[in-house]
Amino acid sequence: MLYREALNRAIDETMAADGTVVVLGEDVGLYGGSYRVTEGLVAKYGEERLIDTPIAELSIVGNAVGMAMAGLRPVAEIMTANFSLLAFDQIINHMAKYRYMSAGKIALPMVVRFPQGVSRQLAAQHSESYEQMLSAVPGLIVLAAGDVNYAYHALKYAIMSDDPVVFIEHELLYNKKGEVDFDADIDPFKARIVKEGSDITIVSYLKMVDDVMEAVPQVEKELGKTCEVVDLCSLNPVDYKTLEASLKKTGRIVVVEEDHKTGGYGAQITSWAAEEMFYSLDAPPIRIAGEDVPIPYNRTLELAAIPTPEKIAKRIAEWGKTNGL
Amino acid sequence: MNKLLAEEIYYNMVLGRTFELAAKEHYMAGDISGFLHLDIGQEGFSVAAMKAFEKGDVFTTYREHVMAIARGMDPRAVMAELFGKAGGISRGRGGSMHLFDPSHFFYGGDAIVGGQIPNAVGCAYARKFQGSEDGVMVIFGDGASNGGAFFESLNIASAQKLPLLFVCENNGYAIGTKITRVAPFEKQAKKAEPYMMTKEVDGMDAVAVYEAVREAQELIQAGHGPVFLEAMTCRYEGHSMSDPGTYRSKEEMGICKSKDAIERMESYLKTMYGLTDTQLQGVQRRAQATVDDAAAFAAAAAEPELSELFEDVFCKERVNASF
Ligand SMILES: Cc1ncc(C[n+]2csc(CCOP(=O)(O)OP(=O)(O)O)c2C)c(N)n1
Ligand SMILES: [Mg+2]
Numbered sequence: 327m328l329y330r331e332a333l334n335r336a337i338d339e340t341m342a343a344d345g346t347v348v349v350l351g352e353d354v355g356l357y358g359g360s361y362r363v364t365e366g367l368v369a370k371y372g373e374e375r376l377i378d379t380p381i382a383e384l385s386i387v388g389n390a391v392g393m394a395m396a397g398l399r400p401v402a403e404i405m406t407a408n409f410s411l412l413a414f415d416q417i418i419n420h421m422a423k424y425r426y427m428s429a430g431k432i433a434l435p436m437v438v439r440f441p442q443g444v445s446r447q448l449a450a451q452h453s454e455s456y457e458q459m460l461s462a463v464p465g466l467i468v469l470a471a472g473d474v475n476y477a478y479h480a481l482k483y484a485i486m487s488d489d490p491v492v493f494i495e496h497e498l499l500y501n502k503k504g505e506v507d508f509d510a511d512i513d514p515f516k517a518r519i520v521k522e523g524s525d526i527t528i529v530s531y532l533k534m535v536d537d538v539m540e541a542v543p544q545v546e547k548e549l550g551k552t553c554e555v556v557d558l559c560s561l562n563p564v565d566y567k568t569l570e571a572s573l574k575k576t577g578r579i580v581v582v583e584e585d586h587k588t589g590g591y592g593a594q595i596t597s598w599a600a601e602e603m604f605y606s607l608d609a610p611p612i613r614i615a616g617e618d619v620p621i622p623y624n625r626t627l628e629l630a631a632i633p634t635p636e637k638i639a640k641r642i643a644e645w646g647k648t649n650g651l
Numbered sequence: 652m653n654k655l656l657a658e659e660i661y662y663n664m665v666l667g668r669t670f671e672l673a674a675k676e677h678y679m680a681g682d683i684s685g686f687l688h689l690d691i692g693q694e695g696f697s698v699a700a701m702k703a704f705e706k707g708d709v710f711t712t713y714r715e716h717v718m719a720i721a722r723g724m725d726p727r728a729v730m731a732e733l734f735g736k737a738g739g740i741s742r743g744r745g746g747s748m749h750l751f752d753p754s755h756f757f758y759g760g761d762a763i764v765g766g767q768i769p770n771a772v773g774c775a776y777a778r779k780f781q782g783s784e785d786g787v788m789v790i791f792g793d794g795a796s797n798g799g800a801f802f803e804s805l806n807i808a809s810a811q812k813l814p815l816l817f818v819c820e821n822n823g824y825a826i827g828t829k830i831t832r833v834a835p836f837e838k839q840a841k842k843a844e845p846y847m848m849t850k851e852v853d854g855m856d857a858v859a860v861y862e863a864v865r866e867a868q869e870l871i872q873a874g875h876g877p878v879f880l881e882a883m884t885c886r887y888e889g890h891s892m893s894d895p896g897t898y899r900s901k902e903e904m905g906i907c908k909s910k911d912a913i914e915r916m917e918s919y920l921k922t923m924y925g926l927t928d929t930q931l932q933g934v935q936r937r938a939q940a941t942v943d944d945a946a947a948f949a950a951a952a953a954e955p956e957l958s959e960l961f962e963d964v965f966c967k968e969r970v971n972a973s974f
Contacts, residue, residue, distance in 0.1 A: 357827035357898060380797030380833035381764045381825055408763065412799075447685035447735065449746045451762040619964050623685060623746030624735035627960045 330500040332474045333363045333439075336481035337401060341371050344399060347485055350377040351386055351403030360405050361441060361500045383412035387438055391420045394436040394490075401485055406497070407442030407456045414459075421490045422465035434490045437481070443533060443584050444621055444632050445497035453621035453628075455585040457531075460492050461562040461594070467491045468561040469514055472535040474504025476559055479512035494561075496533040517565040519572070523552035525651060526642065527572040529595055530582040531558040538582050540635035541642065548643040549651045561591060566598060573599065577608035578649070580642055584632050587615035609649035614641050652858050654924045658934070660698055660857050661916045666938040667694040667717030668913060670726060673942045674716065674733055674747075678892050682950065683733045686762075687747050688714040692887035695857035695912025696820060697721060700790065700882075703864035704816070707785035708756040708778065710771040712792065713748035714886075715759040722757045724750065726945040736952035743955045744963075764825075765791060765798035768817075772804045775815040775877075786814035786871040788864070794825025796839040805877075809846035812876035816867050817843060819881045820854065826890040827898040843879035854882030855910040858919060885910065 327335070341347045349364055355378040358365035368376040379386050383404055390400035404410045410417070417438060424432040442455045461468045467489055471477035477495070484491035520535060521542065526549075530538045535557045542553045554572050558564065573579055579599050581592035596611040616632045652660075671689045678687045690697055694717050701709070701721035711718055716733070720726050724740060732739030733747050740750050749760035761767035771789030778787060795801055796819055808815045819839045823830055831837050840849040848870065852863040860882055867878045885907035889896030920926040961970070 352825070353827050356832075360826065378828055378832060380828075381794045382798050384799055412763075447746060449685060449744075449748060449762070451748070452686070617960065619960055622744040622960060623741075623749070624743040624955055625684065626954060626957070627744065630957055630960050 327474060327504065327506050328500065329471075329474045329477055329502040329504065330361055330363050332478035332504070332506050333481055333495070334365060334367070335506070336478045337364065337485070338367060338370070340482055340485040341367065341375065344486070346397060347399045347401065348375045348377060348393065349401045349403065350379055350390060352379055352381055352405055354378060354403050359403065363500070364403070383409050384416055387413035387416035387421060390436050390438070391416060391424070391434060394434040395424070395432055399435045399485055401437045401439065404438060404440040406452055407440050407494075408451055408454050410438070410440050410456065413438070417460070417466070417492070418463050422463045425489070426465055433488050435486075435488045437484045437491045437493050439481075439493040439495060441495040441497045441500070443496045443498065444628060447623050447625055447628060449623040450620035457494055457561050458585060458589060458591040461591055465490070466562065468494065470494045470531040470559060470561050472496070472499070472532045472557050472559070473518065474502060475506050475510065476512065476514075476518060476557070478506045478508075479510065480514040480559070483514045494532065498533050502536075515560040515563060515565060517568040518557040518559050519568070520555040520557050521553065523554035523576070525549070525551035525576050526553045526578045526580060526646065527556060527569070527576045528553050528580045528582060528642070529556045529558055529569065531561065532584070534582045534584050534633065537633060537635045537638060541639035544639035545642045545646070549646045551646065551651050558595075564594070564598075566602070569595070569598075570603065573603050574606050577606060578646075578651070579607070579611045580614060580645070581611070582614045582633055582638055583616070585616050586618045587613060588618050590615050609645070612641070612645055614638055652861060656702070657858070657916070657920055657924065660702055660861065661920060662934050662938060663698040663702070663721045664694040664857060664913050664916060665935055666720060666726070666941060667698060669935075669938045669942045670716060670720060670730070670945070673946050674730070675888075675892070677733070677946065683747065684735070685746050685748070686713070687733070687892045688890065689888045689892070690714050690717040690886070692907070692911075693717075693820065693822065693854065693884045695916065696854040696860050696882045696884050699857040699860035700788070700818065700864050703861045704788045704868055707868065708758065708771070708774050708787045709790070710758045710761070710767040710774070710787070711790040712764070712767065712795075713760055713762040715750055716747065718790070719750045719752070719757060719759050722752070722755045724752050724755060724757065726941055727948040730945040730949040731952045734949040734952065736949055737955040737959070738948065738952035742959060744959070765795040765800035767791065768795065768800050768804040771815060772808050772813060775808065775813040776811060779814055784872050786816060786868055788816040788818060788868070790818045790820055792825060793819060793821040793823060793830045793839055794828070796842060797834055802842070805843050805846045808877040812874070814871040814874075815877040816864070816871055817877060817879045818864070819879070820884055821881055822884045822886045824886070824890070824899075826894060838881060840879050840881040847877045847879050848875065849879040849881070851881045851883065854884035855912045855915065857912055857916050
């Protein structure tokens with residue numbers, strides 16, 4: 327099953343099971359979604375539950391907040407992270423805060439979904455990632471689907487959750503293939519051990535997990551050691567327990583993120599390692615991240631702006647060698 | 652419209668379409684990537700609007716290659732930008748959606764729908780402040796007319812009586828969404844009526860567009876405050892190269908293409924100025940040669956240096972001083 331099909335299935339099943347679930351966004355209905363995530367759903371559930379909105383992101387999220395206040399379970403789709411910026415007021419000032427400000431009287435069972443990240447030559451206004459900003463907002467759950475099985479289970483959870491969820495997808499994952507274990511009991515807040523290893527913990531999320539997996543054989547060959555690869559899955563809250571167990575075993579941690587390094591999300595993980603795990607560390611934690619530049623159109627420059635499997639492998643091997651591996 | 656101008660507009664329309672067809676081909680061949688939004692079908696509007704609003708600043712969207720060239724940008728620099736080369740107008744960093752050329756007062760590529768409209772309002776304020784008479788034109792789609800940036804801009808521009816020409820290029824669709832499915836009416840000028848003078852023009856008629864934009868610019872220059880022009884157009888291709896465009900019927904497309912602006916301009920030139928088919932073919936050959944040259948230039952142009960990745964994030968002085 328493809329990643330986008332898994333997402334489609336998750337929405338489909340929750341819509342079938344719960345008549346209060348509605349989907350709203352640009353081209354989500356008749357068009358089937360710009361990444362085909364909502365394909366076929368309008369035929370099943372009608373235009374009242376698959377709401378094609380105008381290009382008005384502030385209203386897409388703002389309306390979803392109102393719908394959720396009134397007892398619906400809206401799933402708002404924003405075409406890409408960059409356009410979510412137009413809705414940041416609604417996401418941060420409204421969606422994230424109503425429960426707290428109302429002393430728990432208002433629940434917002436809603437999801438805002440969007441893809442983010444560098445795709446292929448979409449240039450500066452279509453390539454950004456905003457998990458760092460959104461994870462810094464108390465009151466929002468931020469999930470990042472880097473895997474097909476997780477995407478299915480986590481989105482189902484998110485839609486039925488009574489807390490507002492920002493559900494982040496990646497532009498380049500929609501056609502990723504994977505198995506979905508429909509009967510599995512997946513905890514969406516639990517980090518996923520993608521590969522076990524004993525010497526280096528590599529933490530990542532979204533598409534970078536795949537890039538890390540591509541880099542790992544090279545790292546292991548060069549260092550003669552094994553890597554444990556962790557897909558964080560939930561960016562807020564963070565599954566520190568899983569990270570702690572892994573780090574206690576390996577003593578070394580690398581965080582790989584696609585976004586610009588300064589102020590990036592990975593800093594939360596390395597700072598946690600420094601603060602909480604200092605005495606378990608055998609090497610300084612490092613982050614491998616994108617450059618602090620807007621994403622350029624030219625393909626060579628674009629690839630130079632973000633981590634690639636080659637760059638990840640090279641950096642980890644170098645760091646390993648200078649730190650006793 | 653005088654003969655010289657009519658010929659100039661016709662040439663640019665043909666050049667525009669030839670350019671877009673070449674861009675499409677090069678996209679399919681892998682020379683161009685990312686989002687490529689073709690202006691095929693809408694060249695009459697794009698060219699005539701640029702030629703009419705000769706002086707003043709122009710803000711527009713990601714569907715801007717034809718406008719950029721009609722505005723005076725070198726087709727070589729535009730094609731090279733689409734190819735992502737250092738010889739491109741944005742040195743390969745912008746791509747198809749971001750063609751900026753302040754030397755032509757052209758800010759041609761906002762890819763955030765509606766995002767350029769408040770910028771145009773600010774620019775109009777600045778021009779008025781600076782004592783310039785030329786005014787500013789902002790072009791956006793029917794889809795953009797549903798966003799907050801649009802409504803806020805109508806209000807501010809009219810409250811401040813700014814020399815701003817709003818031009819809604821209404822092709823009836825925002826990607827796959829027909830305007831009447833998400834707005835209460837087809838014509839977006841209605842939204843501007845409480846704020847300013849509005850006018851509609853057939854966007855498939857270059858001569859009419861030219862006259863309407865001229866007239867509107869004269870009004871804003873005369874201190875009337877903002878004016879709203881709506882041009883009804885039709886795009887022949889999908890929204891971008893990644894859109895198969897299956898939401899429009901053959902019949903709808905047939906009607907739309909029957910109003911072809913280039914053919915219309917050809918009959919105008921024939922009936923008004925007696926141009927012959929041979930003469931028109933001469934223009935087409937000239938356009939083809941220009942586009943072939945632009946594509947050859949783009950193909951041969953150098954890639955940007957890797958160090959350019961870090962250029963122009965900030966001003967040069969700051970970078971040299973390392974902050
Ligand atoms: C704020 C924002 N939301 C969504 C998009 C995705 N998008 C790009 S173009 C487009 C349709 C725009 O339609 P319209 O304004 O009519 O312009 P047209 O493409 O028809 O010229 C959409 C939804 C975007 N670029 N920016
Ligand atoms: Mg449109």
